Amino acid sequence: MVSTVKLSELIRDIDIIKIHGDTSVDVTGIYYDSRKVSQGGLFVAIPGLKHDGHGFIPEVYKRGAIAVVGEKRKENLPDNVPSNLTYIQVKRSRRALAQLANAFYGHPSRNLVLVGITGTNGKTTTSFLLESIFNAWNKKAGVIGTINYRYAGIEEKAPVTTPESLDLQELFARMLKHGVSHVVMEVSSHALDLDRVYGCDFDAAVFTNLSQDHLDYHENLDTYFKCKLKLFCEHLAESLVQQPIAVVNIDDKYGQHIPNEPFYRKITYSLERGADIYPVEWKVDGSGINAVLATPSGKMEIRSPLLGRLNLYNIMAAVGTSVGLGVSTEAIRKGLANISRVSGRLENVPNDLGISVIVDYA
Structure with missing residues (x-):
């Protein structure tokens, strides 16, 4: 620096x-x-x-x-x-x-593998999943998101989901100094609208879903979606990364409107056949998620302690991103299995009362 x-x-x-x-x-x-x-x-x-x-x-x-x-x-x-x-x-x-x-700060994102995740729900959990997968792949990962900013054993408070551009570039530079090679970042609609991630060289962008939220800031859902679309149609287009990937939930009606573009490779996921990533078979119960996923790399048997059908979507988003970035199947399976919990996101609360207590969105 x-x-x-x-x-x-x-x-x-x-x-x-x-x-x-x-x-x-x-x-x-x-x-x-x-x-x-x-x-x-x-x-x-x-x-x-x-x-x-x-x-x-x-x-x-x-x-x-x-x-x-x-x-x-x-x-x-x-x-x-x-x-x-x-x-x-x-x-x-x-x-x-x-x-x-x-x-x-010397264009730090050019020296990082940078994943941006946008959508109304699922950003935080997907970022935790990718962090666990990258760590299982023996890569030093950093995470920028709603809960905190963390890297190399350091945790910093997160005043906003996506930092202002100046603070973001300084954070990238600091992560590089600590040996981080892969960064997973939640990209809010506010950040996209306010050019906070302008000039970042993304290797991958993920769209989880879109529902009514932040309409106090955006005029309506269509305006909200157009803002999210910037991550794909502007930032991936301008990235210096050769053929970045776009990972898209096509069970979401807005995800279906993210176009195919020549400047990125699109990887889709769904609960139904026809997507690039989908469950051939799956089971969700109180112990977690067990599934066999069809992927561009072949069938992949996975297990995760995360709870609920919504987390199956988050897992598919993380798997699609990982496959697109060339992560080994072994590292993906290990990373999914190793994740313990995501604070306040369908979080199981152990107790001696013989009842199931789950905290969500806390």
Whole structure:
């Protein structure tokens, strides 16, 4: 991780409208929170729902910012913005932040096998399953999601499901430093809409399902789905990975509308024949799930202590992703069997009362 980067290098790939000032300066850090700016910092002014970052430009100058990136024309900035402060006008501040963060941290996702999981339900459990499978495959895995961010024995609190782009790229870089090779990330609709994962080079994208949720943010289900679709039709399309994979639940009516595209390999899963992954036979009871799955690699007998029919879907999503990434059958079976529980997700609570207690969505 570098200590400073020339501003001219950082802005090389962003969509610039106009540059005001010197770009030969050294940048010590990138910030989108005005309160955290320090000497030599580059501040990205983002128009928010409650506050507009452009209004804090005079403050960040006092804190030592040497340049600002923003959407507004320079003549529309606050009157007390110093004339000697370098200002770069861009089309979209959030997208510029993602590109700047990628450049500053050396495009870390290019050195990771990156899996993005999107959908209303099942993201967290599928991420746990893939983590267990990758570990069984002797790969050091990292996970970014609703419960926490974890890697190399380290657990960090998760203030949001998918971090802001700057925080995400810094986290990727930190994971690489700790020897992580595979990262599984829950990708929320908010993250897709706000360009938090813009510039990430995904090896795989997973669609679990879509149902009514977050409609306080999205206008309706169709708008919600279009946002999810970005992970496939934009981010996989722009990934530098050759032939990434798209793993799709086609029992979900919205999953059926994820198109076949030449830039990714599509792997489908369903409870019915006709998909790439489906159960030839299966049993779900209080001890877990036993199934024989048809896969592109042949039939696979699996067992997992996870409970419920919904977790069979999550298992198929994880198996489809793993097969697409070339994971061995032995590692897949071992990883599925080794997973103990997912906190608050159809979680069995042991007790001495002779009754079944299951906690879900806690």
